Amino acid sequence: MRRPPADMEEARRVLRARFGHEDFLPGQATVVAALLEGRDALAVMPTGAGKSLLYQLPAAMGAAPVVVVSPLISLMRDQLRGLARSGVAAVALHSGQSEVEHGAALAAIAGRRAKLVYLAPERLVGDGTIALLRAAGVALLAVDEAHCVSHWGHEFRPDYARLGEIAARLGAPVLAVTATAGPRTRADIIASLFTRAPEVFVSSFARPNLRLSFRPRGDALGHLTRFLRRREGESGVVYVNSRRKAEAMAATLRGLGFDALAYHAGLDAATRAAHQDAFFERAGVAMIATIAFGMGVDKKDVRFVVHADPPDSIEAYYQEIGRAGRDGLPADALALFDPRELAGRFGFAPPADDPVALGETERRRAMARLCLTPACRFQTLLAAFGEESGRCGRCDNCRGGLLALPRRAGLVALGWRVAVLARFAGAGAERLDEPEEAPDPVAMAASVSLGPEQERPLSVAEERLYRRLLHLRLDIAKRRRLAPRAVASDAALRRLAVTRALDGESVIAAEEFLRMVAEA
Template sequence: MRDAGAKCERTARRVLGLTDLRPGQLAAMTALAEGRDTLVVMPTGAGKSAIYQVPALLLPGPTLVVSPLIALQRDQVESLRRRDEEAVSLDASTPASRRSEAFEALRAGETEFLFCAPEQLARPDVVRELAAASPSLMVVDEAHCVSSWGHDFRPDYLRLGAVAEALGRPVIAALTATAAPPVRAEIVDRLGMREPLEIVQGFDRPNISLTVRRMLDDPAVELVAAVAQEPLPGIVYTASRRQTGRLAGMLTEAGLRAEAYHAGLRRAERDQVHGRFMSGELDVVVSTNAFGMGIDKPDVRFVHHAEVPGSPDSYYQEIGRAGRDGEAARAVLFYRPEDLGLHRFFTGALPDPETLERLAQAVAAAGPGADRKQLRERTELSPRRLTSLLDLLERAGAVRLGTRRVSPVPGAPDPHAAAELAMRLAERRRDVERTRLEMMRRYAETEECRRRFLLGYFGEELAEPCGNCDTCRAGTADQPANGEGPFRVHAHVEHETWGHGQVIQRGEDRLTVLFQEAGYRELSLEAVLEQRLLTETGAEGRS
């Protein structure tokens, strides 16, 4: 498209009233308008919606927006309609008559935007109707959900690459607020993105003060006392549903308007808590990680964690819900080392090899185009479990996944060998997950600048201590960020056993390297130099 950047700027100004685009916005808009797949990592509130809305109006054909949050879809539809842009959303409650009207309007060019959850794209009739409308742009919001590295992994997202092909392969825009390098790589792979432009903008949230309070016993009493001293409103995250009710009760007894929130509540109860929090009727929500995406409340003043999360990915996503108005906010982690044991237990879970083999046999017996429903009946697996195991078998080269059907790959390993390959993949993923948990432990126990540690995990470098975390205030975080000598931050390296990697942090006496196959590893710099454990390869050394 000729002069796509200028057209994007004019359209953003005319339609959205945006006179000053934020860093990264114009580059992403321009790439999409020129027909290039684009992965965008930007904080919530940084204008990711505008990134797809502007090129959508320049590209011929309608736009499909995939989002896991029905409430957020409806908000987007209302916002677009206020600007006289035609948009509709589909979910499980949409009547058949309204579905037909929506698809007719889409085919006729009367509607530009259609929003739906990934579950809707498991329906063959929905995919057929969308394909008939020939969408030019497919937007995957909360794209980290496609990655099993990600903290909000959702198996329904695994179909989206096949959906894109079934729709005639529109341009793909993948959007997320937080994604470490391995998550970004898996997003690109799972969605089948073609030479995408990657725009990673602004992980740093300097207005959020970071603190870790190391605990010997149950932190409940100290947490409640801390919350009572905080400016309101805020969020408390805890690991179990039972704890949400207990802590919410304690906070209520302390005079705060607090409610529990978790996935076990009825939808109406969850919606009520969400609505009361957003409208200012609640001071605190105590939740499992179910209270997350779509919480775009600008004035959240604190996010406290009663236990350590399983990875820096989930932790940073959750604390990022504080201080979105740019004003001062606090993130406090109440850390007990024994809480890591629960995460180690769950990350140790592996699929049953006999179940994998039985599923591979069922696919082979059904032949090309096996229906997922039939496979569920034959194997007695839940839809979620079936999708996860099929994904492993696909990665083992045994099956090919479509939007609804599954086929054996000609010349693939027999079911027993396929199950063994899939098990090895699962074991490798388990080992990598444990390295992420180890990075969370390192964050909680470090005496260096906590913000610099977190940003390094996400591939960003902070040259100086931030001055707004407890280690900086304690005076222990004054070491230089990158030390001196070889293996600088972002250097590409090779390890004899772990393969290709990239240095993401370098202190005075140690390196943290993200290996493509082995995950995050912390190495003694002295050992690396004396034993020649790493070789710098340059960017071309990456596979």
């Protein structure tokens, strides 16, 4: 796909004629120029920055076929519809096709009529597919959502890990694009995908129209209803971590007078399509959704994104809040978090020889730190992507000037409390891998393992703490009308007293642990 630099003039002509754009968006032109000269490239650009044009434009200019690896059939279909309007011949190979559609796509590839070929990584790894594409003379291999290549990326997929080997077999230049890749993920993408050093293009992740806010969950429904009341008539997305929660929350909000719809993978296709159409066509719809309502959602006037459950990574958080304010007008992002769940993220220690588990744990902890930071939210968020910035002036930690100091001081105290609670979270750490529910402190208390050191007599300080915990357990049991051992076993309380240093902070943390049981 080697072309002279003068082809950038042709690129602008095709951009106007085929795609209807007067000029490139910031960051696009330099990547396209590199591709037209046959260089490999990694482009990290935020949501809405026009990543798909980077590989569609060279194909429309005649450098074809361009093979696009895409993780979702819905994304392929969406791009095929747009390319049909632009008059660019494109086909896809995926499991949702009929035999007739599949045969027509194969014929278009073999006859070299297809300018773009979309397929999932699972389809590309087959020897027959590789042979077909090699015969067609692939001009560029474009890997969309390239963070899926990396163990450190938030959506690692094993079939993506084979794309480097397949790229070498195809013998074509490689373009990797993603909206969510910090420095470690970028390094992993380069090592996995490229046989030669690519040019790396990283656009700013700043979104000056977004206002970020975080709150301890507490009365989650109260927080949410007050937030939505202030934005009546505006459309937005409320993310939850299970299908059950999506259905229940949507029903509750409808009962309170909101236009709320559920969206998750368990709905039948007709219902999902109807709810998605309503979201795009009606003003004021709140979509209560799991991550199934994700990539490919391109509604320009989304005014808010709420995370009723915090996502597992900063990358996922950034990608999801990026669905708000694509029109450039002000938009809000609110995240509600449970300090107990954040403590669990720090209490979990993965095996040191398991890179997938290490990557997942570090991503969870980075998101927890964003929830708890008393510093500028956007400054902290951008730092996770390797970008330096000043204070944003718009997030909850920046707004209010001196009036914000007590709240920020409260976050410092909350951070210390979470750090201490993390000492007790290891006993239930396995629950962190269950997305449907938050960690259960009752189960944590019941599952504390017993060790030989519990057989020895308690010291005076340990006995004092143990007695305090017994009294607190009794008080909780009376209020909940339970037997004391249904709140926490004697062995669990003894274990807390024996294994923890008995400074004042640990006493408070042990009592806080039991109070969490009372709230569960």
